[in-house]
Amino acid sequence: MHDEDGYFGEKVAAGYDESAADMFRPEAVDPAVDLLVGLAGDGRALELGIGTGRIALPLARRGIPVHGIDMSRAMVAQLRAKPGGDTVGVTIGDFATTRVEGTFAVAYLVFNTINNLTTQDAQVACFQNAAAHLRPGGCFVIEVGVPELRRLPPGQNAVPFRISPTQWAFDIYDVATQAMSSNYVTIVDGRAKHEYYPFRYVWPSELDLMARLAGLRLRDRWEDWDRAPFTSESRRHVSVWEKPAD
Template identity: 75%
Template sequence: MTDQLNDEDGFFGDAVAARYDDPASAMFQPKAVNSAVDLLAELAGDGRALELGVGTGRIALPLSQRGVPVHGIDLSRAMVARMRDKPGGDSIGVTIGDFATTRVDGTFSVAYLVFNTIMNLTTQEAQVACFRTAAAHLEPGGCFVIEVMTPELRSLPTGQNVVPFHTSPTKWAFSIYDVATQAMSSNYVQVVEGRGECRSVPFRYVWPAELDLMAQLAGLRLRERWDGWTREPFTGESAQHVSIWEKPAN
């Protein structure tokens, strides 16, 4: 078994960064990437974009290629190094730090968190701080965008706290929920050449209404909420949402 936690890079050290970019994953499919970039480029307009948790540049690089200046904040030097190795990676300014509290110079038309990254902040306090950090970077009329899953509590069988999301002869993945604290973890068990590996990443799941309250505390107001990047209606059956909060122009 392996211990994935690296003091410098958190849960996204060299081993995770080396295999993070998985072309078979749905999040790396051109349709998923292009839909996100289309909306973010529209919101950025002629301004700049700030990505909280920029990682390996899955969204930042194609957004930059659209002509939008992008700056990223990330705790993991290993993930950022992967981005730097890609074409155009040197064009993205990056500040190493906790995206919940790290401040950078200047203002932005749009700040964004994609693919459940808000849940990497494992306390309500940190999530509230993140909204305040985003709001502080936005120019008047600017937008804060979050893509995040809807908590899967309806999938929990009565009396159980585990939701599996991948099974195969050599790999198993499942989420563990604590409904009393909103703590959860994604857990991965894999057998490679007869050797078992285990990785667990903690999260804090968060409800749309809770996010709206965090936005209100940061001086933002809800502008749009969709099922996804292509702007389908958000409903009670939606497994995820893309939400946009706006900083008042005056």
């Protein structure tokens, strides 16, 4: 899995859309695009971790100019092969630090992608990078899960999230460092194959502090893109931070 594209090389990119098929369904995509269209207004949108264009392409079809940053050339090649893929600009690089020209009305990170930055320093840098790209009054949007530590009894560090006759998938948490990993054990032709993806989980309050360090302020937080209220039982959140207009 380790190559110039990190954990999202040719093999993962080729099957990514199929493996995340539920996230490509209209009921998952349309509310996100609707919200981003509203925030973009007459401006441009910047997607950090654009991947295969799940959100960027329908956003561009709604008339919003979209630019993306992504480290994986293989994922971007999948985007380019899709209808309209040539209309979205992409810069290859680390979305925590890579700068592109111009300013944007909205920058966004979806589907837990902030957790792909595996250190607090990188996550802080990402907020600073997003803020530097925003025009005054612009917004930074993140969709990410709430860490499921309530499901960990004392002495346990793993939370299963997929169990089938041919695959076992579980997250492993280190509560001392906020390091976590998603692990997949898949049976192929009678043999077990293990895949491992490292992340760093982050709390909503910690994200708010990162935003404040970057000169942003929390504007809205919901449970999902349909803007359901965020509560203590919510398993994820969509948060919007705003760059002051002055």
